[in-house]
Amino acid sequence: MVVGIVILVIVVVVALLVISIYNKLVTLRNRYKNAYSQIDVQLKRRYDLIPNLVETAKGYMKHERETLEAVIKARNQAATASEAAAKSPGDPQAMQGLMGAEGMLTGALGRLMVVVERYPDLKANENMSQLMEELTSTENKVSFARQAYNDAVTTYNTTRETFPNVMLAGPFGFTAAVLFEIEKEEEREAPKVQF
């Protein structure tokens, strides 16, 4: 009788432990997914700004068609990649796709800015300077949102990998989440962006 009760108590305690670990992992997973949505909001803003920027620049930079087109192309690819990532934040494939596309976009924008330097009229244009200011501001916000997301992902991954949680993570389907790091374009080959 006593043995029965002791066993029952142990079983109950273990069950409660398992439930509490599961709930904690679920909470942390939700947290990083929600943190991603902050990045998403800022990325969308960035993607919305770029066509305006290109339009304004077009009027002044009649012979720089290629540079401008490269920017638009990179922007479109990044927008698609970000939609895929928004559907499954933290998923390795989606995140890699996004990081690659964002890296390309940053590179293309950088090259555009270098070219803009050669057109003082364009630089002086009020609309242009406002857009560039907003773009910089948005990039700061993306960076900040990334930081928050990465913090959340790190907490989740750490919790997932420590003992005894690690034993439950697999069976319950908690996979590792991927950090969002901006890749330097020069360090990659022609990226294969998979969606």
Place this chain on the structure above:
Amino acid sequence: MAAGGTSTMDFFAHQDAARRKTGLLILYYALAVVLIVVAIYLAYTAAFVGFKAKTGRPLQDLRQLWHPEVLLGVSVAVLGIVGLGTAYKIHELSGGGESVARMLGGRPVSPNTRDPDERKLLNVVEEMAIASGTPVPSVFLLDGEPGINAFAAGFAPSDAVIGVTRGCMEQLSRDELQGVIAHEFSHIFNGDMRLNIRLMGVLNGILIIGITGYWIFRSTLGSGSRSRSSKGKGNTMPIVLFGLVVMAVGYIGVLFGKLIKSAVSRQREFLADASSVQFTRNPGGLAGALKKIGGWTAGSRIQSRKAEHASHLFFSNGLASTFLNLMATHPPLGERIRRIDRGFDGQFASVPRAGAAEPGPGAAGVATGLAPSPPALPAQPRSYEVAPEEVMSRVGSPKPEHLAYAMQVVEALPNELLDAAREPFGARAVVYCLLLNAEQTARTAQLKRLSENADPAVLAETRKIQEQVTRLPEQLRLPLLDVAVPALKTLSDVQYGYFMENVDHLVRADEKIDLFEFALQRMIRRHLEPSFRKVNRGAAQYGSVKALLPESVQLLSALAYWGNSDLAAAQTAFSKGAKRLQATVLLRMSARENCTVGTVDAALSRLALGTPAVKKRVLDACVTCVGADGQVTSAEAELLRAVADSLDCPVPPFLPGQNV
């Protein structure tokens, strides 16, 4: 007019009433547990021990039912299971409103969302928060719920969370949404939320009995048929029957659960409806929402499996009607509508797809979710005439004028600042700017300190908006902070740590501590801390002002010194305020050197643990003290509101042009 005799009750009375209901709750709970123990004991005895006396004839003497060791065992087991169930649930819900929202499948709505529906929802919530003088609560969206429903959860106004179903967000017009959100805000102010969470914890224990019984029943039924031939020793029928009975007894638990829930919540729904109408002065909005629920196919049903646990939290009945809904948590729809719309003919609205028939000015603003353009903010007087009773009666009961004022405030705040406040990166800069000193040398020192510790991008943003923030009239500062709170809650833990450090540096940069800055810092910490650390919201500990006299004196002294530069005036202000405390002993003002940040901070923390009646007295004294010279300036008004916030008493903005 209002439900029962509650129209004369104020915020503090409501909070007290809610606390007393908790006592009733415990009583019902204890009764339920006792009955369950008895019932299971009888079942166990019948199944295993038998009623046979030594003579072999069953049930001769009632004393044969008495097996103390069995009773002990059963009591321990039942209490253990119920206790564990309750403790577990309470632990799970200790995260406050957010854990309830996530349990029901909600996702947080981003404060800087650009989705027009979400933006409209957030704008409505923002206006109501500013109008009531509370920080904007986090809003959660129950994405997968087509029904029209909403809830408010949390332990205190500062960690309140409002949840809204997708159906509610998409199907209701702006006015109707306003009615529903106002209803939820009244739950927050009437003290229902904490009670509701306790309820959920407590009921979980009782519900578990039924689940245990079901499990016993199922598992032994399965194994019994397999092992009947093998063991030979006794059949498992008693166990099966026992399980069946436990399951049936578990339904006693569920029944009691419903009894408890309905005893606590039905009247409060009428009350919240009445408060909502008082707040918005638009019965059509709330009535419209209720009618739409009646006419919408999905009604207000919640599909989540956790709906039963939280059914009492919702705006309208979230469970499908069953025969046993005699103890429903919500009054019938028809009756609720009739109470606010006399001419109701019983016809529910047929609900067209949302947005299709948005009439009038609402439609133009839908894309940005703006209300119809309110008149410009009237010129602010430099001071208000204040009667303390008026102020106290407005706590937690904002009026339609406050709502109109709040819309003007949102309109008056520069767009750049609003946008910044609504997203986490800019919200920090907004807070830093609010803490910058007016005096130039002090400000330079603060900025220097900040540049050493903060990210350069944040610093740039701070410099960019500091001019605008400095130029803000005083009465727009607290509303701006209210708007910034939800975005700040989305910071990561690490970012929050840095942020609070910087805030601390800013407040302490000039060795002279400004009381208003300090109150701001307290507000920020109080509202954000629950999102990042486990905060123990202790129950009210101090039932009489006497226990808190030293702290009250400390606070009043600080207020007196802040508002009056010469000692005599400060002394007068203090005495006037102290008189309102109705203490039996003569109170002496604290020396100026003793009124430091540390002491005032400690005083406020302890005062926050007073019962609502105590807080009312203390707040009353504060208002009198500040208004002792007959006038309350804008700055003083904002300080009062910030101090009241520390006591979890939401004071609506002071309105220009009338006796508040």
